[in-house]
Amino acid sequence: MQEEIWMRIPGFDDRYEASSDGRIRSNWSNKQRVLGTRTTDAGYVTVSLRCGGKAFTRTVNRLVALAFYGEPADPSYHACHNDGDKSNNQVSNIRWDTPSGNAADKLVHGTNWQLNKTHCAQGHEYTPENTRMMKSGGRRCITCKRADSNQRYRDQCGDSFGTHKGKKLTAETIAAMRDLRAQGLIYREIAERYGVSAPTARLAILGESHRTA
Template sequence: MNGTRNAPAAENWLPIPDFPGYEVSDLGRVRSFMRSAPIIMRQQFTSTGGYGHVGLHNGTSHTRKVHSLVLLAFVGPLPKGMVRRHLDGNVRNNALSNLRYGTQSENLLDQREHGTNARSNKTHCPQGHEYSPENTKMDGGSRICRTCHNQQGRDAYVPKVRRDPMAKTHCPKGHAYDGTVRSGGYLLCRICHNAWARADFAKKMAAR
């Protein structure tokens, strides 16, 4: 019998950039050399999404998703405007062969194909507008309805109705307005105005 028939696939390791003493493999495993012998690190999985992550230390503690470490080490930094994709839809399969950088549109197509994102299967926004290519924009991985977004922008610039100052009956100190209007169209409280005038006059006399 051929003893190599069931031999495990070769595993290649590379250092993790910015984290001396750690390596990641093209099969999605992480090991630490922080002790005398290398240790395969146990992965934790997020409660939302199920992504595997590990804790790393380079003077301060950091938590990093394993698939991001694999791509960083074997492919390079995440290009601007791109996202990390799991080609088979299984977020726990962090083998390099299952990972790619791609556009958010490609990522949503992956999720829709594998049925892993219920929101991506929706065809209309909560207000009933269709998520057509012309009516959809992306923001941080989420679809935005352009019709709703534009309406919200217009609503934000509608000037607020200014309260009619003539509708007030009393000044902030509780004195009843007598109907006197000062320059600018605002009601004038005679009591407060006279008190201010007397105080101002006394202050000027004291300064002489």
């Protein structure tokens, strides 16, 4: 069994230390006491610290990383668990890594709670056709993304949204516009051909709000 090593945690006036076994202790007036911990709903182990008359709650994995590896190369870095077990805060299991590196860990370990969801917050199913993978490792519902984009167009166009000088779009016109889009024309080019605004052309092609004759 390896000997437990204690290192000072920077930033707390030399009052706290972290151990290689993932324990935190106070060191006030030469009196050392191992601190009790709490576990968050997300599974992270935390401790309460005091410094400068203020109380702080910090995760143990980050304190261990600070004590043994120093400040991260970038403030956005995460203190990652190599094995995916948030309760295992031994120094050998902790490393600094980028947010994307942490997200990749969660994919490998199956601990990304977002990826365990079958539907988005609006109730749309995460099917392969309705899912966009993000660089962070998360997912975006394509249906919701389109709805957000359409709402932005509505906000920009105000009360005139859906028409251009009262012009109505027939079902045949919309079908023709969709054919042009499939051929690679951009919305602005299609809109100019039919005398409507680009937002109106876009939403008609996508099957959203528009006036038909």
